Amino acid sequence: MEKEKxxxxxxxxxxxxxPEGTSILEAARTIGxxxxxxxxxxxxxxxxxxxxxSCRICVVEIEGRRNLAPACSTKCTEGxxxxxxxxxxxxxxxxxxxxxxxxxxxxxxxxPKSGDCELQKLALRFNIREMxxxxxxxxxxxxxxxxxxxxxxxxxxxxxxCESVCNxxxxxxxxxxxxxxxNTTIAPAFDRMMVESECTYCGQCVAVCPVGALTxxxxxxxxxxxxxxxxxxxxxxxxxxxxxxxxxEFGLPAGTLVTGKMVYALRELGFDYVFDTDFAADLTIMxxxxxxxxxxxxxxxxxxxxxxxxxxxCCPAWxxxxxxxxxxxxDIPSTARSPQQMFGSIAKTYWAEKMGIPRExxxxxxxxxxxxKKYECSRDEFKVDGNPDVDYSLSTRxxxxxxxxxxxxxxxxxxxxxxxxLGASTGAGVIFGTTGGxxxxxxxxVYEIYTGKTLEKVEFEAVxxxxxxxxxxxxxxxxxxxxxxAHGLGNARHLLEDIREGRNEYHVIEIMACPGGCIGGGxxxxxxxxxxxxxxxxxxxxxxxxxxxxxxxxxxPFVKTLYEEYLGKPLSEKAHHLxxxxxxxxxxx
Amino acid sequence: MATIKLAxxxxxxxxxxxxxxxxxxxxxxxxxHEAQHLQGYLPEEMQRLIAHKxxxxxxxxxxxxxxxxxxxMTPKGKxxxxxxxxxxxxxxxxxxxxxxxxxxxxxxxxxTTPDGKFSLDxxxxxxxxxxxxxxxxxxxxxxxxQPVDVKKIIEELEA
Numbered sequence: 001m002e003k004e005k006x007x008x009x010x011x012x013x014x015x016x017x018x019p020e021g022t023s024i025l026e027a028a029r030t031i032g033x034x035x036x037x038x039x040x041x042x043x044x045x046x047x048x049x050x051x052x053x054s055c056r057i058c059v060v061e062i063e064g065r066r067n068l069a070p071a072c073s074t075k076c077t078e079g080x081x082x083x084x085x086x087x088x089x090x091x092x093x094x095x096x097x098x099x100x101x102x103x104x105x106x107x108x109x110x111x112p113k114s115g116d117c118e119l120q121k122l123a124l125r126f127n128i129r130e131m132x133x134x135x136x137x138x139x140x141x142x143x144x145x146x147x148x149x150x151x152x153x154x155x156x157x158x159x160x161x162c163e164s165v166c167n168x169x170x171x172x173x174x175x176x177x178x179x180x181x182x183n184t185t186i187a188p189a190f191d192r193m194m195v196e197s198e199c200t201y202c203g204q205c206v207a208v209c210p211v212g213a214l215t216x217x218x219x220x221x222x223x224x225x226x227x228x229x230x231x232x233x234x235x236x237x238x239x240x241x242x243x244x245x246x247x248x249e250f251g252l253p254a255g256t257l258v259t260g261k262m263v264y265a266l267r268e269l270g271f272d273y274v275f276d277t278d279f280a281a282d283l284t285i286m287x288x289x290x291x292x293x294x295x296x297x298x299x300x301x302x303x304x305x306x307x308x309x310x311x312x313x314c315c316p317a318w319x320x321x322x323x324x325x326x327x328x329x330x331d332i333p334s335t336a337r338s339p340q341q342m343f344g345s346i347a348k349t350y351w352a353e354k355m356g357i358p359r360e361x362x363x364x365x366x367x368x369x370x371x372x373k374k375y376e377c378s379r380d381e382f383k384v385d386g387n388p389d390v391d392y393s394l395s396t397r398x399x400x401x402x403x404x405x406x407x408x409x410x411x412x413x414x415x416x417x418x419x420x421x422l423g424a425s426t427g428a429g430v431i432f433g434t435t436g437g438x439x440x441x442x443x444x445x446v447y448e449i450y451t452g453k454t455l456e457k458v459e460f461e462a463v464x465x466x467x468x469x470x471x472x473x474x475x476x477x478x479x480x481x482x483x484x485x486a487h488g489l490g491n492a493r494h495l496l497e498d499i500r501e502g503r504n505e506y507h508v509i510e511i512m513a514c515p516g517g518c519i520g521g522g523x524x525x526x527x528x529x530x531x532x533x534x535x536x537x538x539x540x541x542x543x544x545x546x547x548x549x550x551x552x553x554x555x556x557p558f559v560k561t562l563y564e565e566y567l568g569k570p571l572s573e574k575a576h577h578l579x580x581x582x583x584x585x586x587x588x589x
Numbered sequence: 590m591a592t593i594k595l596a597x598x599x600x601x602x603x604x605x606x607x608x609x610x611x612x613x614x615x616x617x618x619x620x621x622h623e624a625q626h627l628q629g630y631l632p633e634e635m636q637r638l639i640a641h642k643x644x645x646x647x648x649x650x651x652x653x654x655x656x657x658x659x660x661x662m663t664p665k666g667k668x669x670x671x672x673x674x675x676x677x678x679x680x681x682x683x684x685x686x687x688x689x690x691x692x693x694x695x696x697x698x699x700x701t702t703p704d705g706k707f708s709l710d711x712x713x714x715x716x717x718x719x720x721x722x723x724x725x726x727x728x729x730x731x732x733x734x735q736p737v738d739v740k741k742i743i744e745e746l747e748a
Contacts, residue, residue, distance in 0.1 A: 177652050178648075189636075189646070
């Protein structure tokens with residue numbers, strides 16, 4: 001391998017040496033100079049990247065060059081002398097921002113992105129106090145509210161981040177730039193609505209949108225109404241990834257676990273019971289694990305009709321993806337519902353019957369790191385006589401806003417515990433929130449149930465981390481079980497194409513649509529391109545797992561009780577009815 | 590991939606065009622050029638087929654089709670009328686000619702008559718400024734036209 005060459009440059013008053021190929025933007029960061037960016041995003045360690053160098057916010061002055069150069073796409077060269085904050089540079093940045101603002105609605109006061117908007121931050125940073133370019137009118141573009149995502153293209157600044165994520169990272173291909181000039185917009189093909197496209201509602205476009213063009217469908221007002229309705233019993237279920245990120249909405253460092261405070265806040269908001277989706281995650285492992293063991297046993301007995309690998313089905317965006325793009329392979333994924341839906345189904349049957357609460361009085365609200373969950377609740381197969389198992393889903397961000405609106409969240413908040421029985425969970429349920437977590441949870445249980453032995457070490461390090469595709473194997477009484485993990489739908493696509501062509505090495509594959517898994521979900525506090533945030537959130541979930549007295553789903557005492565009292569055993573007829581689903585061919589053409 | 594609602598022979602021709610260009614994503618514009626030549630426009634199904642062949646999202650194909658004015662998704666008439674709006678033709682009454690075509694055909698620029706016989710477009714200079722104002726109908730160039738000639742030409746073509 002060629003030895004890496006180093007390059008000497010001067011940035012402002014600093015002399016530094018950087019590896020060849022380093023951009024000016026990256027070089028400046030190493031000495032604490034944060035050159036402003038807008039279109040640029042590079043989530044290191046994941047595949048999320050958008051570097052079109054189109055916004056021109058990051059321009060710098062380079063000695064010997066006539067024109068200003070974009071720092072994000074200009075590589076350092078030997079002896080380069082760079083000035084990042086001359087008057088010329090600052091004026092140029094200000095004018096670029098003013099020009100962007102000239103075609104941007106001046107609606108900050110009522111914009112859902114206000115306070116978290118990258119354009120707004122730049123306007124503040126560049127001291128913009130008036131709008132000098134008011135020549136043209138705004139081009140009126142489409143607005144659309146899907147079950148998950150709200151699209152307000154008047155606010156789009158054409159950074160193309162959503163397009164990069166949707167096409168290059170997720171390979172969904174729902175969003176692209178169409179037409180030209182003032183008529184340009186970002187839309188599905190043929191300027192259709194998102195609901196008519198192959199959109200999976202993964203929400204990664206929302207996660208990277210720097211402005212308010214793509215946001216979540218907000219249910220906070222609906223929740224406030226339900227909470228104040230004395231005729232309703234309102235219960236909450238919280239997904240694992242929420243507790244590792246909610247604190248960021250209140251200025252806490254990424255990776256701060258706020259489980260107890262979150263439960264306290266939910267009680268203060270007025271929820272009658274606060275439960276944990278982790279309970280349903282343990283339940284998912286019971287059902288999915290039983291399905292894995294069933295298919296494996298039949299496979300090992302020589303049953304040629306068995307379809308392997310088995311794919312996890314916890315992630316609703318992933319389900320949408322294969323329904324749209326791989327309709328010929330609908331029999332491969334596990335039929336287990338997602339934890340959110342398992343929770344809703346059990347809450348509105350077993351628990352409601354036990355408590356004597358009629359279905360129509362019970363409102364099940366989920367707090368999720370995810371936007372696809374909003375769509376998932378609305379699917380017809382998860383309704384009984386029109387009444388959904390989960391009434392609606394709020395994102396981590398929405399919960400953060402609601403807590404502030406209810407005068408909570410500042411200063412010291414006491415901690416509180418989840419209610420029983422649906423708040424009981426093991427460490428295996430907690431790690432569902434990160435890529436590799438579902439597989440690790442499944443391995444812990446599948447190993448012990450299949451071999452009858454006790455795992456000495458419950459951690460499976462090989463399945464952890466943020467590499468796009470990871471593999472591991474585990475010895476089951478002499479049989480080598482091979483597992484794969486993919487996160488990001490583009491990685492999932494490669495695995496599926498391999499399976500379709502018969503090139504598959506795995507028995508079980510876990511797939512999560514979002515880079516990082518649920519911790520990087522479309523409903524999480526915005527990471528603003530900093531992947532350290534994702535690593536910290538994942539570490540927090542593994543920490544919570546470590547502290548749990550029980551770390552294997554099949555040891556959850558309340559899950560055991562649920563089977564004894566109600567479901568019988570995993571994959572029983574009742575379990576099939578309440579905890580499993582089927583998939584539909586949703587291909588477009 | 591589900592069935593594509595495109596006549597079999599047209600679909601085969603589109604596939605042949607893509608194959609000829611090695612199904613190369615970088616050849617998209619050339620492929621669209623040739624594909625548009627088949628029927629005079631690029632229907633949705635054709636774009637989906639091209640996207641499928643080139644293994645790119647159809648949103649990218651539509652992005653290119655909607656970017657360049659040369660590409661169209663409106664079926665052209667049997668006789669595509671293009672009125673020149675270049676400088677020479679314009680000053681010698683191109684716009685009045687266009688208005689007359691709109692009036693006689695009852696359609697706007699970019700549209701096609703309901704019977705599919707005529708479509709109306711503008712173009713910029715065919716290099717026959719000496720004959721200004723110029724109108725192209727199909728491959729034929731009509732020069733030194735007056736608005737009074739329009740009705741007669743249409744009637745001749747309709748016959």
